[in-house]
Amino acid sequence: MAQLSPVLKQATPVVATHGEGVNLYDADGRRYLDFTAGIGVTSTGHCHPKVVAAAQEQVGKLIHGQYTTVMHQPLLTLVDRLSEVLPQGLDRAFFANSGSEAIEAALRLARQATGRSNVIVFHGGFHGRTVAAASMTSSGTKFRSGFSPLMAGVQVSPFPDPGHFGWSQEETTAFALKQLDYTLQTLSAPNDTAAFFVEPVLGEGGYVPASTEFLAGLRERADKHGILLVLDEVQTGWGRTGKFWGGDHFDAKADILVTAKGLASGFPLSAIAASNALMEKAWPGSQGGTYGANAVACAAAIATLDVIQEEKLVENSAARGAQLKEGLQQVADKHDEIVDVRGLGLMIGNEFRDADGNPDGSTAAKAQQEAAKRGLLLLTCGAWSQVVRFIPALVVSEQEVDEAAGLWAETI
Numbered sequence: 001m002a003q004l005s006p007v008l009k010q011a012t013p014v015v016a017t018h019g020e021g022v023n024l025y026d027a028d029g030r031r032y033l034d035f036t037a038g039i040g041v042t043s044t045g046h047c048h049p050k051v052v053a054a055a056q057e058q059v060g061k062l063i064h065g066q067y068t069t070v071m072h073q074p075l076l077t078l079v080d081r082l083s084e085v086l087p088q089g090l091d092r093a094f095f096a097n098s099g100s101e102a103i104e105a106a107l108r109l110a111r112q113a114t115g116r117s118n119v120i121v122f123h124g125g126f127h128g129r130t131v132a133a134a135s136m137t138s139s140g141t142k143f144r145s146g147f148s149p150l151m152a153g154v155q156v157s158p159f160p161d162p163g164h165f166g167w168s169q170e171e172t173t174a175f176a177l178k179q180l181d182y183t184l185q186t187l188s189a190p191n192d193t194a195a196f197f198v199e200p201v202l203g204e205g206g207y208v209p210a211s212t213e214f215l216a217g218l219r220e221r222a223d224k225h226g227i228l229l230v231l232d233e234v235q236t237g238w239g240r241t242g243k244f245w246g247g248d249h250f251d252a253k254a255d256i257l258v259t260a261k262g263l264a265s266g267f268p269l270s271a272i273a274a275s276n277a278l279m280e281k282a283w284p285g286s287q288g289g290t291y292g293a294n295a296v297a298c299a300a301a302i303a304t305l306d307v308i309q310e311e312k313l314v315e316n317s318a319a320r321g322a323q324l325k326e327g328l329q330q331v332a333d334k335h336d337e338i339v340d341v342r343g344l345g346l347m348i349g350n351e352f353r354d355a356d357g358n359p360d361g362s363t364a365a366k367a368q369q370e371a372a373k374r375g376l377l378l379l380t381c382g383a384w385s386q387v388v389r390f391i392p393a394l395v396v397s398e399q400e401v402d403e404a405a406g407l408w409a410e411t412i
């Protein structure tokens, strides 16, 4: 019989049997502090009782009702509830199953609405692994190499990453905007450019926050040239950064907002939101798929929003994020190899560099593995995988943050 392996490469040796809150357990009963949250997905913690109850109840009523044929109540309720949290002016939502699919939906809508084909994305951005989404991704060559030909019509312009350039935030932002103008002049003329796609905080690219001036500069150019601004909030939405949307830190105003991950506590659900006028430009049948807006996933998303509001998880993300950042900074202060601790809310990265100042992915990987041995699960990110990131569930307590910071200090 063939030997079938379920994974290509696993960063830690953990086989989880169950989870509760920020904790995962294996078959031997060993507890792990999960500061990965399924890559920022299980924001209400593993198996939050309210999410479990909502999903179980929905499974008994209706699992799937394809919404182009049959509407179902969880979708109607979710749409109502989303209007409580979506930025003003984004009054219509469309649902898919993953971040990549939602990014592709946003791309299709942008092309439909503008009649233009090109997009401009920003260096270090990650938008997914499907062919169009990978074509818009530049957070590492591993997402692109070997998959050519990728989609044409994508231009990459600099993201304001002060650590990379070694300049101040102001200088880096001014440079990035100047280069964007150059890109619009030389590579993708405004009347060929449908959209800018940008993350408020680079996720896979290394946990680098954008700046208010940068996003204002994108808005200004978008308005001037009739280009759409797409905010990829797949990783930064739903309280992850200590505000409901990552863009809220920068007063960013999107034409299309893309969300997934924290939306349904682990059930596959993603969405794009835009104005009615923009959504009207999508012709019937051009968006969607068989499984989008699954009834159980929608029920889980409603319960997720209830939990976020009732347990004040956005506020907790801000408070616990500040506590965690301080604890991680104290470790970095004693260790020259960690050159930067950065991020917003509970989205914090620790950047490793070697003695020559080069990005050091191998030490970051070693730190990740050693932390796992001590019961702390972490992920890496960044073009060289040189950043160890902390993204626990937003329900994390003060004591659990202290425990994680202590395990990290021991690991380093």
Ligand code: PLP
Residues within 6 Å of the ligand: 039, 098, 099, 100, 101, 103, 126, 127, 128, 129, 199, 203, 204, 232, 233, 234, 235, 236, 260, 261
């Ligand atoms: N966009 C961002 C900012 C992401 O972080 C991710 C996934 O990590 C995606 C898009 C793709 O989402 P998915 O993996 O659900 O396709």
